[in-house]
Amino acid sequence: MSQIPFLRLDRQFENIRHQIMPAIENVLKSGRVLQGVQTKQVEEKIAKVFDLKHCVALNSGTDALSFSIAALGLKPKSRIAVPSMTFIASASAIVQNNCIPVFVDVNPTTMLMDQSKLINLINSNKVDAVIAVHLYGQMQPLRQIVNITKKKKIPVIEDAAQALGSKRNGNPPGQLSDITCLSFDPTKVIGAYGSGGAVMTNSLKFAEKVKLLRYHGNKGAESILTGYNSQIAELQAAIINIKLKFLKSWQERRNRIAEIYLNELNSQNNLSFFKILEGNIHNNHKFVILCDERNKLLSFLDKQGIGTKIHYAIPLHNHKQFRNYSQKNDFEKVEHLSKHIISLPIYPELKEIEIKKVINSIKIFYK
Numbered sequence: 001m002s003q004i005p006f007l008r009l010d011r012q013f014e015n016i017r018h019q020i021m022p023a024i025e026n027v028l029k030s031g032r033v034l035q036g037v038q039t040k041q042v043e044e045k046i047a048k049v050f051d052l053k054h055c056v057a058l059n060s061g062t063d064a065l066s067f068s069i070a071a072l073g074l075k076p077k078s079r080i081a082v083p084s085m086t087f088i089a090s091a092s093a094i095v096q097n098n099c100i101p102v103f104v105d106v107n108p109t110t111m112l113m114d115q116s117k118l119i120n121l122i123n124s125n126k127v128d129a130v131i132a133v134h135l136y137g138q139m140q141p142l143r144q145i146v147n148i149t150k151k152k153k154i155p156v157i158e159d160a161a162q163a164l165g166s167k168r169n170g171n172p173p174g175q176l177s178d179i180t181c182l183s184f185d186p187t188k189v190i191g192a193y194g195s196g197g198a199v200m201t202n203s204l205k206f207a208e209k210v211k212l213l214r215y216h217g218n219k220g221a222e223s224i225l226t227g228y229n230s231q232i233a234e235l236q237a238a239i240i241n242i243k244l245k246f247l248k249s250w251q252e253r254r255n256r257i258a259e260i261y262l263n264e265l266n267s268q269n270n271l272s273f274f275k276i277l278e279g280n281i282h283n284n285h286k287f288v289i290l291c292d293e294r295n296k297l298l299s300f301l302d303k304q305g306i307g308t309k310i311h312y313a314i315p316l317h318n319h320k321q322f323r324n325y326s327q328k329n330d331f332e333k334v335e336h337l338s339k340h341i342i343s344l345p346i347y348p349e350l351k352e353i354e355i356k357k358v359i360n361s362i363k364i365f366y367k
């Protein structure tokens with residue numbers, strides 16, 4: 001095991017064990033393990049964080065995306081724009097609904113979807129919907145995009161799986177789009193110790209549809225449509241409810257670690273960083289650097305006991321499962337950047353001495 005692993009859920013658990021264990025016991029003692037008070041509480045709290053009327057908790061962020069596409073009533077073969085640099089689920093949810101992903105290159109300064117390329121696709125009637133991804137925890141600017149999609153009646157989904165706590169111009173994700181998705185994957189800023197996700201929206205109609213999809217289309221005793229079983233466990237909801245109390249303080253710590261990384265590594269010639277757009281508050285879910293000699297740096301850090309990851313090594317349009325949707329779009333930027341990115345460890349439990357070790361190791365490598 002690395003001395004500084006990429007993620008330390010074990011250390012996180014030790015810090016909050018005194019709250020987690022009684023909460024787990026309470027759920028088990030209550031005898032209600034699905035669709036109980038904990039799930040309801042998560043939904044209320046998350047709706048508040050996103051300042052949206054409805055939240056439906058689910059068993060994953062992937063289901064949140066998939067059910068959102070279904071709730072919007074997008075017909076099979078609808079073409080849905082999605083950035084080529086994101087987690088697979090942002091696009092597999094499209095295919096799950098028999099729709100067609102239209103991959104879009106990224107803006108090289110942020111790694112977010114290239115806004116002008118997306119607008120060109122929308123203006124030339126090449127997409128029927130958009131999934132905007134707030135990658136690494138930085139929000140994709142949507143105002144200009146939504147001004148056009150609204151006129152064309154093109155729905156917009158926000159994939160905010162990585163963006164709990166992030167803001168743009170003072171607002172959380174979800175204010176400009178039709179429906180927003182969240183993940184409680186264990187790696188996320190607030191994660192379950194298992195799987196979980198949620199859909200947030202101001203539309204009662206969409207929320208009701210997602211609720212039906214969550215459990216077999218059941219309305220009372222009758223099943224009115226073919227649904228799934230995507231209930232979040234009460235145990236996981238209880239864990240999320242506890243962790244949500246730390247949303248602000250954990251984010252402050254992440255932001256501080258990002259600030260230290262940036263200050264200390266900014267002057268390195270072989271490294272560069274993505275820009276935080278004016279008006280954005282980054283939650284620093286991930287801290288991604290661009291570097292020369294990536295493979296050598298990765299193995300050097302590994303030898304130092306420092307855990308790293310690549311988010312994401314293969315742009316989505318190059319994955320085997322998506323190659324059928326081959327497009328002539330230009331992917332120059334994402335092709336290049338994906339070969340240079342490394343995610344450094346960033347979590348509230350990271351100690352000062354560990355942050356220093358990561359920084360010094362990178363400095364030594366490039367000396």
Ligand SMILES: Cc1ncc(COP(=O)(O)O)c(C=O)c1O
Pocket residue numbers: 059060061062063086087089090133159161162182183184185195196197
């Ligand atoms: C951008 C993005 N979209 C979707 C997902 C899918 O969420 P989940 O893993 O909860 O299914 C994730 C996280 O894993 C993600 O990072």
